[in-house]
Amino acid sequence: MSRSWSRRPRQRYVPPRPRSLWRRLVDYALTVIVLGLLVVLAARLDRIETRRTAGAAVINDGDTITLGTERIRMRGIDAPEYSQICRKDGADYPCGKLARQSLVRLISGKPVSCTGWQRDRYGRLLGDCKAGDKDLNRAQVEAGWAVAYGDFETEEAAARSGKAGIWAGTFDEPHDWRESHDRQAVERKHGTLASIGDALREIFRF
Incomplete structure (x- = not known):
């Protein structure tokens, strides 16, 4: 008795496209802004201590x-x-x-x-x-x-x-x-x- 196996076609691996310089600058800027806000928040928590x-x-x-x-x-x-x-x-x-x-x-x-x-x-x-x-x-x-x-x-x-x-x-x-x-x-x-x-x-x- 023979069995037939169906195989899915193997998808071709497509490497991710490298982020553009503009996108990386935006990410860096957002990181700096978030860190800055956290620093300001920590410095001001003494006001509600x-x-x-x-x-x-x-x-x-x-x-x-x-x-x-x-x-x-x-x-x-x-x-x-x-x-x-x-x-x-x-x-x-x-x-x-x-x-x-x-x-x-x-x-x-x-x-x-x-x-x-x-x-x-x-x-x-x-x-x-x-x-x-x-x-x-x-x-x-x-x-x-x-x-x-x-x-x-x-x-x-x-x-x-x-x-x-x-x-x-x-x-x-x-x-x-x-x-x-x-x-x-x-x-x-x-x-x-x-x-x-x-x-x-x-x-x-x-």
Whole structure:
């Protein structure tokens, strides 16, 4: 019994054509550009390097403290301004001063440490702050003496439901109060999208 085998015709080997001088120059130029961008990126990563500061805190108001020479705006929250007035049971009360007192109680004289890399339009470090193991940003919102401002929405909802702090009465949102009383430009929230935008701006800022 015979078998017939079909053979495919062998394809002729065609060596690749050498790249033209122009193509090689373009490839070299693109390589140099990519390497240059990587060098620039590495040199600018220090702009978004997390900074840490610690020490005895001077409490300025319900969301701002000073550690040494570093003034820190607590990230993701917004407390009533020190001179802000709110209403409860038909009467005005100094909610801004009470917000500061709340932060004083939370710190209780302990050393405070804050970390962050962003800065607000006043040059203050946007920091996540702790006194011991206590997360001060979160605790201020939980106590009802600050509203969520890009973070801590769950904690704000619980404080509002429990009528804690300023939620026991009526108040102007702190950023609205600033705009109407001090004619300040509205400060943008400190959320994730803002952080990404700040990082890109810092990396590509010349």
